[in-house]
Amino acid sequence: MKIGIITNLYPPFARGGAENVIVRTVGQLMAMGHDVFVITGHPKELGTKCVLDRSSTERIYRFFPKNIYFILDDFKYRWLTRLTWHIRDAVSWHGAEHVRAILRDEQPDVVITHNLKGIGLNIPSVIADLHIPHVHVVHDLQLIVPSGLIMFGQEQYNLFERTAYATYRCICRAKFGNPDLVIFPSQYLKDMYETNHFFPKSEQVMMPNPAPNYAENKRKGRSGGPLKLLFVGQLGAHKGLKFLLDILVRCKEDARLYVAGAGPMKEEVELAAASDKRIVFLGYTPPEELANVFSVVDALIVPSLCYENSPTVIYESLMAGVPVLASRIGGVGELIREGETGMLFTPGNEDDLCRVVHQMDARKDEFAQRREEIRASVSGYVLEAYAKNLTEILKNVVEKHKK
Numbered sequence: 001m002k003i004g005i006i007t008n009l010y011p012p013f014a015r016g017g018a019e020n021v022i023v024r025t026v027g028q029l030m031a032m033g034h035d036v037f038v039i040t041g042h043p044k045e046l047g048t049k050c051v052l053d054r055s056s057t058e059r060i061y062r063f064f065p066k067n068i069y070f071i072l073d074d075f076k077y078r079w080l081t082r083l084t085w086h087i088r089d090a091v092s093w094h095g096a097e098h099v100r101a102i103l104r105d106e107q108p109d110v111v112i113t114h115n116l117k118g119i120g121l122n123i124p125s126v127i128a129d130l131h132i133p134h135v136h137v138v139h140d141l142q143l144i145v146p147s148g149l150i151m152f153g154q155e156q157y158n159l160f161e162r163t164a165y166a167t168y169r170c171i172c173r174a175k176f177g178n179p180d181l182v183i184f185p186s187q188y189l190k191d192m193y194e195t196n197h198f199f200p201k202s203e204q205v206m207m208p209n210p211a212p213n214y215a216e217n218k219r220k221g222r223s224g225g226p227l228k229l230l231f232v233g234q235l236g237a238h239k240g241l242k243f244l245l246d247i248l249v250r251c252k253e254d255a256r257l258y259v260a261g262a263g264p265m266k267e268e269v270e271l272a273a274a275s276d277k278r279i280v281f282l283g284y285t286p287p288e289e290l291a292n293v294f295s296v297v298d299a300l301i302v303p304s305l306c307y308e309n310s311p312t313v314i315y316e317s318l319m320a321g322v323p324v325l326a327s328r329i330g331g332v333g334e335l336i337r338e339g340e341t342g343m344l345f346t347p348g349n350e351d352d353l354c355r356v357v358h359q360m361d362a363r364k365d366e367f368a369q370r371r372e373e374i375r376a377s378v379s380g381y382v383l384e385a386y387a388k389n390l391t392e393i394l395k396n397v398v399e400k401h402k403k
Contacts, residue, residue, distance in 0.1 A: 017312030186331030321371025
C-alpha cells in the first residue's frame with residue numbers, strides 16, 4: 001500500500017512519545033514493503049515554502065504553517081498570543097492546501113493522521129474532499145482542551161474557561177468530523193473522547209502503542225550501589241519533574257536520579273544537577289540510545305501531574321525489563337501490574353511517592369532478577385505485531401471505503 005502519514009511534528013523536530021511512535025511505525029511499515037511518505041511542519045527559519053526532505057529513507061514533505069510561531073515554541077508566549085495562535089490554526093487553510101497538493105500528487109491508498117495542532121485543523125476536510133480513506137490516531141487531549149493537558153487537582157473550571165473550552169471542542173468536532181477509523185492507545189483516552197462526543201460515526205478501536213524490541217539489549221544484572229531512578233520525557237512541571245526534584249531532597253533513600261529529556265525546565269534541571277550529586281542530567285536522549293540508559297537503572301519514574309494517555313516511555317521501560325514507578329492518573333494504570341511490573345502512587349503526594357521509592361529500594365535486587373517477566377508483560381505490544389495489526393486495519397478501511 002501507499003500510505004500517507006500527516007503529523008505536526010517529526011524528527012528532528014519532536015517533543016515526546018507521539019513522535020517516537022510515529023517514527024517507529026513508519027520504519028516498520030517501510031520494512032514490510034509499504035510505500036510511506038510523511039507530511040509535517042518545520043520552523044519558520046527553514047523557509048515558508050513546502051520542501052521535500054530526502055535526507056531520510058522515507059519521503060518527508062515539510063512546510064511552515066503560516067502562524068505566529070512554530071508549535072515547539074509555544075511555551076515562550078503569553079496566553080493572549082497563544083489564544084490568537086490557536087484561532088489562526090483552526091481557521092487557516094494554508095497548511096491544508098499544502099496537504100491537498102501533496103495528496104493529489106502522491107495519490108495514497110490511505111492517510112493516517114496523528115496530532116494536527118500546529119499544521120492546521122482543516123486537514124481532515126481536505127482528506128474527505130479527496131475521498132481518501134482516513135485513519136486518525138489519538139495521542140492526547142488536544143481536541144478537548146487547547147493545551148492538551150488536564151492537571152490533577154485542577155479538573156474544575158470557572159465559567160469563562162468552561163465556555164471557552166466548550167467552544168473549542170465544538171470547533172474541533174466540526175473540523176475533524178468522522179474519520180473512517182480512530183485508534184486510541186488507552187481505554188482512558190477512548191472514554192474521554194466518547195464522553196465529549198467526538199467521532200460518533202467513526203469506527204473506533206483500542207490499540208496500545210508499540211514497544212521497541214529490546215531483545216538484543218537485555219538489561220544487565222545489578223552492579224550494586226544505591227537505587228538508580230530514571231526520568232525520561234519533556235522537562236516540564238506538568239510532567240511532575242519539579243515535584244520530583246523537590247521530593248528527592250526529602251526522601252531518605254540514597255537514590256540517584258538520571259534525567260533525560262528537553263524542555264522549558266532544562267536550566268532548572270542543570271542547576272539541580274550541579275548542586276546535588278545524586279542528580280545526573282543526560283540531556284535529550286534519542287530513542288535508539290535509551291536501551292543503553294535502561295541497562296544501568298533500577299526503575300523508571302513517571303511522576304506526571306497531568307492526565308496521561310499511554311506514555312510511550314513506560315512501554316520502553318517494561319520492554320527493557322525495568323519496572324516503573326508512576327502516578328496513578330489517566331491511562332497509566334492500564335500498563336502497570338501493581339507490585340509485579342511496578343508501583344503506582346497518588347499524583348503530587350509526597351508521602352506516597354516516598355513510600356514507593358522506599359519499597360523499590362528494598363526490592364531492587366528482586367526486580368532485577370525478574371526482568372524477563374517484566375519484559376513478557378508487554379510482549380504483545382512489540383513493534384512488529386503492532387505494524388502487522390495496523391496493516392490489517394488499513395486494508396479493511398480501504399476495502400470498506402470502496403463500497
